[in-house]
Amino acid sequence: xxxxxxxSGFGLYAGMLARGVAVTLGLxxxxxxxxxxxxxxxxxxxxxxxxxxxxxxxxxxxLIRNTPFIVQLFFVFFGLPSxxxxxxxxxxxxxxxxxxxxxxxxEIVRAGIDSISRGQVQAAQALGLHGRQxxxxxxxxxxxxxxxxxxxSQVLIVMLGSAVVSQISxxxxxxxANFIQSRNFRSFESxxxxxxxxxxxxxxxxxxxxxxxxxxxxxxxxxxxxxxxRNWRNRLMWRGARTLPTER
Numbered sequence: 479x480x481x482x483x484x485x486s487g488f489g490l491y492a493g494m495l496a497r498g499v500a501v502t503l504g505l506x507x508x509x510x511x512x513x514x515x516x517x518x519x520x521x522x523x524x525x526x527x528x529x530x531x532x533x534x535x536x537x538x539x540x541l542i543r544n545t546p547f548i549v550q551l552f553f554v555f556f557g558l559p560s561x562x563x564x565x566x567x568x569x570x571x572x573x574x575x576x577x578x579x580x581x582x583x584x585e586i587v588r589a590g591i592d593s594i595s596r597g598q599v600q601a602a603q604a605l606g607l608h609g610r611q612x613x614x615x616x617x618x619x620x621x622x623x624x625x626x627x628x629x630x631s632q633v634l635i636v637m638l639g640s641a642v643v644s645q646i647s648x649x650x651x652x653x654x655a656n657f658i659q660s661r662n663f664r665s666f667e668s669x670x671x672x673x674x675x676x677x678x679x680x681x682x683x684x685x686x687x688x689x690x691x692x693x694x695x696x697x698x699x700x701x702x703x704x705x706x707x708r709n710w711r712n713r714l715m716w717r718g719a720r721t722l723p724t725e726r
Contacts, residue, residue, distance in 0.1 A: 485667055491658045498654035499675065505568075505650065506637040506683075509575035513636070514629070516576065517583025518618070524588050526613075535584060542581035548642045550574050555646045571643040571650075579636045586628045590621030623695035630687050634680050641676075651675060 488495075524535045542550065554577075555570035565573065594617050602616040622629075644653035651672055659668035 481666070483667060484664060485671075487662050487664070488658070488667065488671065491654070494654045494657065495651070495671070495675070498649060498651035499679070501568075501648065501650045502637065502640055502679070503683075505571055505575060505640050505643065505648070506633065508572050509579055509636060509640075510633050512572070512576040513579030513583050513633075516580030517587045517629075518622075520580065520584035521587035521591060522613070524584060525591050539581045539584055542578055543585075547574070547578050547639050548645065550578060551642060551646065567643075567646045567648045570646060571640070571648045574643075575636055575640060578639070579632060582632045583629060586625045586632065587621060589628075590623075590625035591617060593624050594620055619695070623691075626691045626695060630684065630691065633687070634684060637683065638676060638680065 520535050520538070523531045527535070551570065551574040554565075554574045555567065558565065598616055598620070599612055602612045607615065640650060641652040643650055644656060647653070655668045655672040659665040662668070
Protein backbone atom coordinates (compact mmCIF):
# COMPACT_ATOMS: atom_id res chain seq x y z
CA UNK A 479 0.00 0.00 0.00
CA UNK A 480 1.36 3.42 -0.94
CA UNK A 481 0.78 6.62 0.97
CA UNK A 482 0.42 9.97 -0.78
CA UNK A 483 1.97 12.75 1.27
CA UNK A 484 0.12 16.04 1.19
CA UNK A 485 1.55 19.11 2.88
CA SER A 486 -0.29 21.59 0.71
CA GLY A 487 -2.75 22.79 3.32
CA PHE A 488 -0.31 23.33 6.18
CA GLY A 489 0.52 26.89 5.15
CA LEU A 490 -2.82 27.94 6.60
CA TYR A 491 -1.63 26.87 10.03
CA ALA A 492 1.86 28.41 9.94
CA GLY A 493 0.84 31.09 12.41
CA MET A 494 -0.54 28.54 14.84
CA LEU A 495 2.62 26.45 14.60
CA ALA A 496 4.75 29.53 15.23
CA ARG A 497 2.69 30.40 18.30
CA GLY A 498 3.07 26.81 19.49
CA VAL A 499 6.86 27.07 19.17
CA ALA A 500 6.81 30.37 21.07
CA VAL A 501 4.73 28.90 23.88
CA THR A 502 6.97 25.81 24.15
CA LEU A 503 10.12 27.93 24.28
CA GLY A 504 8.54 30.36 26.72
CA LEU A 505 7.50 27.59 29.10
CA UNK A 506 10.98 26.09 28.85
CA UNK A 507 12.73 29.42 29.51
CA UNK A 508 10.67 30.34 32.56
CA UNK A 509 10.76 26.87 34.10
CA UNK A 510 14.53 26.66 33.47
CA UNK A 511 15.22 29.86 35.39
CA UNK A 512 12.90 28.94 38.25
CA UNK A 513 14.03 25.30 38.27
CA UNK A 514 17.68 26.38 38.44
CA UNK A 515 16.91 28.55 41.45
CA UNK A 516 15.12 25.65 43.13
CA UNK A 517 18.00 23.33 42.25
CA UNK A 518 20.72 25.57 43.69
CA UNK A 519 18.75 26.39 46.82
CA UNK A 520 17.76 22.77 47.37
CA UNK A 521 21.29 21.49 46.80
CA UNK A 522 22.64 24.05 49.27
CA UNK A 523 20.21 22.78 51.89
CA UNK A 524 20.98 19.16 51.00
CA UNK A 525 24.70 19.59 51.70
CA UNK A 526 24.71 22.10 54.56
CA UNK A 527 21.21 22.51 55.96
CA UNK A 528 19.79 21.20 59.22
CA UNK A 529 18.83 17.56 59.30
CA UNK A 530 15.09 18.16 59.12
CA UNK A 531 15.54 20.37 56.03
CA UNK A 532 17.74 17.77 54.36
CA UNK A 533 15.02 15.17 54.93
CA UNK A 534 12.43 17.49 53.35
CA UNK A 535 14.60 18.07 50.30
CA UNK A 536 15.32 14.33 49.97
CA UNK A 537 11.59 13.55 50.21
CA UNK A 538 10.76 16.13 47.54
CA UNK A 539 13.42 14.76 45.20
CA UNK A 540 12.30 11.16 45.64
CA LEU A 541 8.63 12.06 45.18
CA ILE A 542 9.20 13.91 41.91
CA ARG A 543 11.76 11.51 40.45
CA ASN A 544 9.54 8.49 41.07
CA THR A 545 6.24 9.78 39.69
CA PRO A 546 5.26 10.53 36.06
CA PHE A 547 5.39 14.15 34.94
CA ILE A 548 1.87 13.99 33.54
CA VAL A 549 0.57 12.93 36.96
CA GLN A 550 2.39 15.88 38.54
CA LEU A 551 0.83 18.17 35.92
CA PHE A 552 -2.67 16.83 36.57
CA PHE A 553 -2.16 17.14 40.32
CA VAL A 554 -1.24 20.81 39.94
CA PHE A 555 -3.99 21.68 37.46
CA PHE A 556 -6.85 19.54 38.74
CA GLY A 557 -5.82 18.89 42.33
CA LEU A 558 -4.83 22.32 43.63
CA PRO A 559 -8.26 23.90 42.89
CA SER A 560 -9.72 21.42 45.38
CA UNK A 561 -7.57 23.16 48.01
CA UNK A 562 -8.78 26.58 46.91
CA UNK A 563 -5.70 27.36 44.80
CA UNK A 564 -6.90 28.40 41.35
CA UNK A 565 -4.38 28.90 38.54
CA UNK A 566 -4.76 28.88 34.78
CA UNK A 567 -3.33 26.27 32.45
CA UNK A 568 -0.15 28.17 31.60
CA UNK A 569 0.64 28.83 35.26
CA UNK A 570 -0.02 25.17 36.04
CA UNK A 571 2.34 24.09 33.27
CA UNK A 572 5.09 26.41 34.49
CA UNK A 573 4.66 25.27 38.08
CA UNK A 574 4.70 21.58 37.19
CA UNK A 575 7.73 21.96 34.91
CA UNK A 576 9.58 23.98 37.55
CA UNK A 577 8.87 21.45 40.28
CA UNK A 578 9.97 18.61 38.01
CA UNK A 579 13.16 20.28 36.80
CA UNK A 580 13.99 21.54 40.30
CA UNK A 581 14.02 18.03 41.76
CA UNK A 582 16.47 16.74 39.17
CA UNK A 583 18.56 19.92 39.34
CA UNK A 584 18.98 19.47 43.10
CA GLU A 585 20.65 16.11 42.65
CA ILE A 586 22.76 17.34 39.75
CA VAL A 587 23.99 20.45 41.56
CA ARG A 588 24.57 18.50 44.77
CA ALA A 589 26.81 16.12 42.85
CA GLY A 590 28.70 19.11 41.49
CA ILE A 591 29.19 20.53 44.99
CA ASP A 592 30.47 17.19 46.25
CA SER A 593 33.01 17.13 43.40
CA ILE A 594 34.83 20.22 44.70
CA SER A 595 37.96 19.29 46.65
CA ARG A 596 38.35 20.23 50.30
CA GLY A 597 41.70 21.80 49.43
CA GLN A 598 40.01 24.54 47.43
CA VAL A 599 37.69 25.30 50.31
CA GLN A 600 40.59 25.48 52.77
CA ALA A 601 42.56 27.69 50.37
CA ALA A 602 39.62 30.10 50.10
CA GLN A 603 39.31 30.20 53.88
CA ALA A 604 43.04 30.85 54.19
CA LEU A 605 42.56 33.90 51.97
CA GLY A 606 40.03 35.20 54.48
CA LEU A 607 36.78 34.37 52.74
CA HIS A 608 33.69 34.01 54.89
CA GLY A 609 31.72 30.76 54.70
CA ARG A 610 29.05 32.16 52.39
CA GLN A 611 31.66 33.80 50.22
CA UNK A 612 33.44 30.45 49.87
CA UNK A 613 30.22 28.88 48.66
CA UNK A 614 29.24 31.75 46.36
CA UNK A 615 32.59 32.54 44.75
CA UNK A 616 34.53 29.27 44.94
CA UNK A 617 32.29 26.23 45.32
CA UNK A 618 29.13 27.12 43.39
CA UNK A 619 30.69 28.42 40.14
CA UNK A 620 32.91 25.35 39.82
CA UNK A 621 30.09 23.00 40.80
CA UNK A 622 27.78 24.45 38.14
CA UNK A 623 30.57 24.31 35.55
CA UNK A 624 31.24 20.65 36.35
CA UNK A 625 27.63 19.59 35.95
CA UNK A 626 26.50 22.05 33.26
CA UNK A 627 26.22 19.34 30.55
CA UNK A 628 23.94 17.30 32.83
CA UNK A 629 21.82 20.36 33.60
CA UNK A 630 21.60 21.15 29.89
CA SER A 631 20.40 17.62 29.13
CA GLN A 632 17.77 17.89 31.85
CA VAL A 633 16.51 21.19 30.45
CA LEU A 634 16.07 19.56 27.05
CA ILE A 635 14.26 16.62 28.64
CA VAL A 636 11.87 19.02 30.34
CA MET A 637 11.30 20.89 27.08
CA LEU A 638 10.45 17.66 25.26
CA GLY A 639 8.34 16.49 28.19
CA SER A 640 6.36 19.73 27.99
CA ALA A 641 4.47 18.16 25.08
CA VAL A 642 2.02 16.73 27.62
CA VAL A 643 0.89 20.21 28.73
CA SER A 644 -1.39 20.12 25.68
CA GLN A 645 -3.53 17.76 27.77
CA ILE A 646 -4.61 20.73 29.89
CA SER A 647 -5.18 22.93 26.81
CA UNK A 648 -1.92 24.87 26.88
CA UNK A 649 -1.50 26.03 23.23
CA UNK A 650 1.98 24.61 22.77
CA UNK A 651 3.47 22.85 19.76
CA UNK A 652 1.77 19.52 20.40
CA UNK A 653 -1.57 21.26 20.96
CA UNK A 654 -1.13 22.85 17.53
CA ALA A 655 -0.47 19.44 15.95
CA ASN A 656 -3.56 17.95 17.58
CA PHE A 657 -5.69 20.85 16.37
CA ILE A 658 -4.34 20.75 12.81
CA GLN A 659 -4.78 17.01 12.33
CA SER A 660 -8.32 17.25 13.68
CA ARG A 661 -9.10 19.73 10.89
CA ASN A 662 -7.27 18.36 7.87
CA PHE A 663 -7.17 14.68 8.88
CA ARG A 664 -3.49 14.47 7.85
CA SER A 665 -2.22 12.94 11.08
CA PHE A 666 1.02 11.54 9.67
CA GLU A 667 2.07 14.84 8.10
CA SER A 668 1.01 16.83 11.17
CA UNK A 669 3.03 14.81 13.63
CA UNK A 670 5.93 14.51 11.18
CA UNK A 671 6.15 18.31 11.10
CA UNK A 672 5.95 18.51 14.90
CA UNK A 673 8.58 15.81 15.33
CA UNK A 674 10.95 17.65 13.00
CA UNK A 675 10.25 20.91 14.82
CA UNK A 676 11.05 19.42 18.22
CA UNK A 677 14.24 17.94 16.77
CA UNK A 678 15.35 21.31 15.39
CA UNK A 679 14.46 23.08 18.63
CA UNK A 680 16.47 20.58 20.67
CA UNK A 681 19.54 20.85 18.46
CA UNK A 682 19.45 24.65 18.28
CA UNK A 683 18.77 25.06 21.99
CA UNK A 684 21.60 22.68 22.86
CA UNK A 685 24.02 24.63 20.67
CA UNK A 686 22.96 27.96 22.16
CA UNK A 687 23.21 26.77 25.76
CA UNK A 688 26.53 25.04 25.09
CA UNK A 689 27.99 28.30 23.80
CA UNK A 690 26.49 30.17 26.73
CA UNK A 691 28.00 27.66 29.12
CA UNK A 692 31.43 27.92 27.53
CA UNK A 693 31.28 31.69 27.91
CA UNK A 694 30.04 31.69 31.48
CA UNK A 695 32.17 28.87 32.86
CA UNK A 696 35.38 29.17 30.85
CA UNK A 697 38.22 27.95 33.08
CA UNK A 698 35.96 27.36 36.06
CA UNK A 699 35.56 23.58 35.91
CA UNK A 700 37.48 21.87 38.69
CA UNK A 701 40.18 19.44 37.56
CA UNK A 702 40.28 16.51 39.92
CA UNK A 703 38.76 16.29 43.35
CA UNK A 704 41.79 15.21 45.39
CA UNK A 705 39.90 12.73 47.53
CA UNK A 706 37.08 15.10 48.42
CA UNK A 707 35.14 13.36 51.20
CA ARG A 708 31.44 14.07 51.38
CA ASN A 709 31.74 15.30 54.97
CA TRP A 710 33.92 18.25 53.97
CA ARG A 711 30.72 20.22 53.74
CA ASN A 712 30.52 20.29 57.52
CA ARG A 713 33.46 22.69 57.41
CA LEU A 714 31.88 24.89 54.79
CA MET A 715 29.28 27.54 54.16
CA TRP A 716 27.22 29.59 56.48
CA ARG A 717 27.17 27.07 59.33
CA GLY A 718 30.94 26.52 59.49
CA ALA A 719 34.00 28.58 58.49
CA ARG A 720 34.95 31.03 61.24
CA THR A 721 38.19 32.25 59.73
CA LEU A 722 37.17 35.90 59.92
CA PRO A 723 34.62 37.58 62.18
CA THR A 724 33.63 40.03 59.46
CA GLU A 725 32.62 39.57 55.88
CA ARG A 726 34.51 41.34 53.16
